Amino acid sequence: xxxxxxxxxxxxxxxxxxxxxxxxxxxxxxxxxxxxxxxxxxxxxxxxxxxxxxxxxxxxxxxxxxxxxxxxxxxxxxxxxxxxxxxxxxxxxxxxxxxxxxxxxxxxxxxxxxxxxxxxxxxxxxxxxxxxxxxxxxxxxxxxxxxxxxxxxxxxxxxxxxxxxxxxxxxxxxxxxxxxxxxxxxxxxxxxxxxxxxxxxxxxxxxxxxxxxxxxxxxxxxxxxxxxxxxxxxxxxxxxxxxxxxxxxxxxxxxxx
Amino acid sequence: xxxxxxxxxxxxxxxxxxxxxxxxxxxxxxxxxxxxxxxxxxxxxxxxxxxxxxxxxxxxxxxxxxxxxxxxxxxxxxxxxxxxxxxxxxxxxxxxxxxxxxxxxxxxxxxxxxxxxxxxxxxxxxxxxxxxxxxxxxxxxxxxxxxxxxxxxxxxxxxxxxxxxxxxxxxxxxxxxxxxxxxxxxxxxxxxxxxxxxxxxxxxxxxxxxxxxxxxxxxxxxxxxxxxxxxxxxxxxxxx
Ligand code: FES
Numbered sequence: 001x002x003x004x005x006x007x008x009x010x011x012x013x014x015x016x017x018x019x020x021x022x023x024x025x026x027x028x029x030x031x032x033x034x035x036x037x038x039x040x041x042x043x044x045x046x047x048x049x050x051x052x053x054x055x056x057x058x059x060x061x062x063x064x065x066x067x068x069x070x071x072x073x074x075x076x077x078x079x080x081x082x083x084x085x086x087x088x089x090x091x092x093x094x095x096x097x098x099x100x101x102x103x104x105x106x107x108x109x110x111x112x113x114x115x116x117x118x119x120x121x122x123x124x125x126x127x128x129x130x131x132x133x134x135x136x137x138x139x140x141x142x143x144x145x146x147x148x149x150x151x152x153x154x155x156x157x158x159x160x161x162x163x164x165x166x167x168x169x170x171x172x173x174x175x176x177x178x179x180x181x182x183x184x185x186x187x188x189x190x191x192x193x194x195x196x197x198x199x200x201x202x203x204x205x206x207x208x209x210x211x212x213x214x215x216x217x218x219x220x221x222x223x224x225x226x227x228x229x230x231x232x233x234x235x236x237x238x239x240x241x242x243x244x245x246x247x248x249x250x251x252x253x254x255x256x257x
Numbered sequence: 258x259x260x261x262x263x264x265x266x267x268x269x270x271x272x273x274x275x276x277x278x279x280x281x282x283x284x285x286x287x288x289x290x291x292x293x294x295x296x297x298x299x300x301x302x303x304x305x306x307x308x309x310x311x312x313x314x315x316x317x318x319x320x321x322x323x324x325x326x327x328x329x330x331x332x333x334x335x336x337x338x339x340x341x342x343x344x345x346x347x348x349x350x351x352x353x354x355x356x357x358x359x360x361x362x363x364x365x366x367x368x369x370x371x372x373x374x375x376x377x378x379x380x381x382x383x384x385x386x387x388x389x390x391x392x393x394x395x396x397x398x399x400x401x402x403x404x405x406x407x408x409x410x411x412x413x414x415x416x417x418x419x420x421x422x423x424x425x426x427x428x429x430x431x432x433x434x435x436x437x438x439x440x441x442x443x444x445x446x447x448x449x450x451x452x453x454x455x456x457x458x459x460x461x462x463x464x465x466x467x468x469x470x471x472x473x474x475x476x477x478x479x480x481x482x483x484x485x486x487x488x489x490x491x492x493x494x495x496x497x
Contacts, residue, residue, distance in 0.1 A: 008352075019352060072353035079359050098353045105346050168357065170368065171343035173267075203268055212346030213267040213339040215367065216443040222361035230360075230446065231453040237268050238449035244263030 001027040001088060004096040005040055007052055010109055017109065019098075029089035033076065033097070034059060034066060036088055054113040059084040061225060064160030067167065068113055069100040074164035074223040082162065082225040102167035106174070106209040117163050119209040120177060126205035127198035128181045130190045149187050156184035158226035168223030171212030176220035178206045179236035180228050186239055196243035203240050267342065270335045275444035277332035282441060282466075284325060285433075289473045296477075299486045301410025305399065309406040333378065340371050362460065366438040373436040380429050387416060399492065408492070414481050415488045423478035434471025441466050 002025045010017030024040045031039075034056050041051035057065035061082040068083040070076035076086040091097055099113065107115040132138075145153075157180075165176035182199050185191030191198070214233060221230045263269040291311075294303040311318065356363045366373075392412045398405035417423040442463030450459070 006352075069351060069353075072351060072355040073357045077357065079357060100351055100353070103347055103349055103351055105348055170363065172346035173343075175267075200263075203266055207267050210346060211267075212343040213271060214447075215339065215343070215370065216362065216439070216446045217367050218360055218362040219356060222357035222359045222363075227360075229453045229456075231456060234446050234449040236449075237272065237447060240266070240268045241263065241272060241449070244269070 001029060001093055003027055003036065003088070003091060003094065005036070006096060006098045007037075007040075007113070008100045008109075009052070009112055010101075011050075011111065013108055013110055017112075021096075027088050029087065031088045032059070032084055033068070033070065033086045033088065033099075034084045037099075052113065053111040056084055061085045062160060064162035067102050067115075067117075067162045067164060069098075069102060069167055071098050074102065074168040075162075075225055079222065080225055080227045082160075085225075102163050104163075104166050104172035104211065106172070106211050107163060107166060115163075117161075119211070120161050120163065120174070122209065123174070123178060123202055123205045124181065127194065127201040128185070129194075130185060130188075131193055132190065143189050145188060153184050153187040156180040156187070156228065156232055159184075159224075159228055160226060162225060164223045164225060165220035165228075166211060168219045169212065169214070170217055170219065171215055173214040173220075174206050174209070174211040175214035175233045175236065176224060176228060176230065178202050179230075179232035179234075182239050183232045183235045186235070195239070196247035197249075199236065199239040199243040200247060200249075203236070267339070270338045271447045274332060274335035274339060275447040277328050277335065278440050278444045280328050281332060282437065282444075282470075284328075285470060289470060292477055293473065295410070295413065296480065300491070301408070301414065304410045304413075305406055305408060308409040312407075329378075329381070333374075336370075336374060362439075364439065366435045367443075370436060370439055373432045376429065376432050377436060388413065397492070411488055411491060414485050414491070417478040417481040418485065418488055420482060423482040426478040427475050430471055430474035433474065434467045437467035437470060438464055 002023065004021055005024055006019050006021045008017055009020045022040055022043070024036060024043065027036050027039065034054070037052055037054055044051045055065045055067065057063045059066070061084060064082075066075075066083040068075065070083065070086065075081055075083045076090070078086060078090060101107075101109050101113045101115050102117075103109075103115075106119040107117055109115050159177060159180040161177065163177070166172055166174050169175075182202055185198060186195055216230070216233075218230045221228065264273065291307055292304075294307045295301070297303045314321075388409070392407065392409055396408050396411055396415075399408040399411075417426070442459050445459055446456075
């Protein structure tokens with residue numbers, strides 16, 4: 001297969017970027033889009049040009065490192081699919097494929113297609129954890145969790161933190177990500193200790209990072225490689241409003257809060 | 258100890274926008290039901306009596322009006338806050354952008370909430386001027402159960418016998434329908450109402466609600482324009 005790749009090139013965070021179009025030959029239909037970029041990069045390196053920078057790690061759709069805007073859609077046109085799993089057979093011979101970085105004020109471009117998603121890490125640090133006793137490993141099944149709750153929590157926990165929800169959202173909102181994390185913990189006994197504080201702090205951090213507000217376009221659910229439902233966002237709002245009524249932040253911080 | 262400032266957060270603003278939006282939907286429903294009396298009879302007796310009863314509520318009406326204005330202001334303020342935050346959140350847009358469809362609810366309706374909202378907002382003072390403050394100027398009161406009341410029916414009929422005005426109303430009511438197509442179900446989602454299984458039903462209900470309301474408001478001017486009595490002869494040649 002032969003394809004044209006129109007890709008965003010940007011030398012650094014403060015440089016001006018622009019699209020550049022490359023012809024790439026010798027592509028197999030079973031190759032992934034990232035492998036096609038690998039082929040392109042080999043071509044560029046041989047020609048003495050700077051290769052295209054992009055993120056990837058597992059390349060099997062489980063780590064969330066990859067994240068590209070492909071033909072205007074986060075992770076490309078296929079549903080429940082990451083950029084690394086997107087096969088070239090979904091594009092026709094000679095197709096023009098536009099590849100852009102995820103765009104949001106909270107996800108600044110570092111280089112070419114690589115964006116800084118550490119805003120997500122800071123949201124997690126603000127409340128996406130549970131407190132457990134360190135020491136010996138607890139016995140399996142020592143905490144009983146009803147099956148339906150466990151399954152719902154697993155649905156939310158399927159989030160790989162790729163940021164496609166933010167990229168696809170017309171408002172660059174991180175609500176699906178934050179909603180999934182808050183929901184996952186709110187369903188499990190281990191998540192109860194920090195439940196109210198978590199909802200308040202994660203939402204506050206989300207706002208502080210400069211993500212947009214959710215308008216319920218539900219584009220995030222369509223873009224999510226794990227198909228996480230926007231009912232997680234509804235749940236985040238419930239958790240948040242409840243916490244806002246009952247929880248008071250202690251000025252000193254820390255403690256048993 | 259400090260209470261978190263929930264109403265300043267993105268979630269809190271959205272909740273306020275939803276609650277105020279739903280209150281406005283309730284008002285619009287009541288408004289439409291009242292207006293449906295225009296369909297009854299060809300002399301506007303029922304409509305005039307309905308309007309008269311509303312006016313004779315006196316101070317209660319003022320309270321309702323002030324309340325309504327406050328709700329509109331709250332809706333605008335929170336929706337505006339939401340909108341401004343969105344603009345800032347993506348300073349650089351995409352070269353190519355499209356919906357992935359499937360579960361996406363991104364539609365013309367959802368993307369045009371701000372613009373349909375602004376048009377409806379501009380329409381309200383015009384509408385109130387036309388049918389409240391300026392109504393009755395140049396019209397004779399009619400007799401109603403012994404006392405004379407404002408002939409609002411004739412005012413409305415005369416206005417909508419002008420095809421320009423009637424069709425302008427149709428257009429704006431279509432935009433109201435578009436606004437509600439996204440706004441109605443979205444308000445419930447913002448209030449945290451959905452389990453995944455119930456979402457498609459609510460989304461469909463939102464469409465039906467928007468269609469019914471828009472259809473009701475669109476039918477009225479068209480009915481008066483094409484099927485209404487002739488205003489020149491309605492009150493024995495008086496009026497118009
Ligand atoms: S590289 Fe790990 S999910 Fe794509």
